[in-house]
Amino acid sequence: MDKLKKLWRFFTSAEMISYIVFGVLTTAVNVLSFGLLRSLLHWDLLVANTIAWILSVAFAFITNKLYVFKSKSFEAILFRRELATFVGARLLSLGVDTLGMLLLVNVLIWNDWLAKIIMNVIVIIINYVLSKRIIFKDQTGSNSKKS
Numbered sequence: 284m285d286k287l288k289k290l291w292r293f294f295t296s297a298e299m300i301s302y303i304v305f306g307v308l309t310t311a312v313n314v315l316s317f318g319l320l321r322s323l324l325h326w327d328l329l330v331a332n333t334i335a336w337i338l339s340v341a342f343a344f345i346t347n348k349l350y351v352f353k354s355k356s357f358e359a360i361l362f363r364r365e366l367a368t369f370v371g372a373r374l375l376s377l378g379v380d381t382l383g384m385l386l387l388v389n390v391l392i393w394n395d396w397l398a399k400i401i402m403n404v405i406v407i408i409i410n411y412v413l414s415k416r417i418i419f420k421d422q423t424g425s426n427s428k429k430s
Contacts, residue, residue: 298351302411305346310403313339317399328395332384333377340373343410352419365418372413376406 293299313335320331344366348354354365380402387398 302347302351305343305351306407306411309339309343309346310407312342313403314396314399318396321395328384328388329381332381336373336377336380340370343373344369347414348419352414354419368418369414372410372418375413376409379409380406 316338317331317335320326320334321328324331326334347369348365354361356362383402383405384398387393387401388395
């Protein structure tokens with residue numbers, strides 16, 4: 284029972300709720316961009332997926348930095364570190380997303396949209412863990428709360 288209470292507190296914390304809200308919005312940016320480029324403009328799968336990724340990463344960095352993990356400092360060295368590690372982590376998740384899309388769409392012949400949604404769930408989990416544990420931490424090991 285204590286584990287359930289702890290899990291409930293984790294999923295209902297302000298940080299997690301804001302991460303979920305901005306994660307949904309980031310996913311919407313990603314999926315809608317992908318859909319526009321792939322379905323309406325008939326762009327190549329990988330090109331559409333990569334451009335959707337770039338747009339969603341830009342949106343996610345700003346919202347994660349300012350609203351989720353509350354890292355308000357724009358001190359040059361901290362900002363560059365956060366941006367570099369954020370982009371690096373997102374490149375990792377882009378690799379996971381791209382390989383997953385290729386596997387699901389081209390090998391297993393799944394629907395583009397179903398594959399995109401499944402891969403976004405996986406990517407959101409990876410991104411949260413990396414953001415929480417690595418990207419938006421200060422030197423003391425806690426999340427940045429600098430003003």
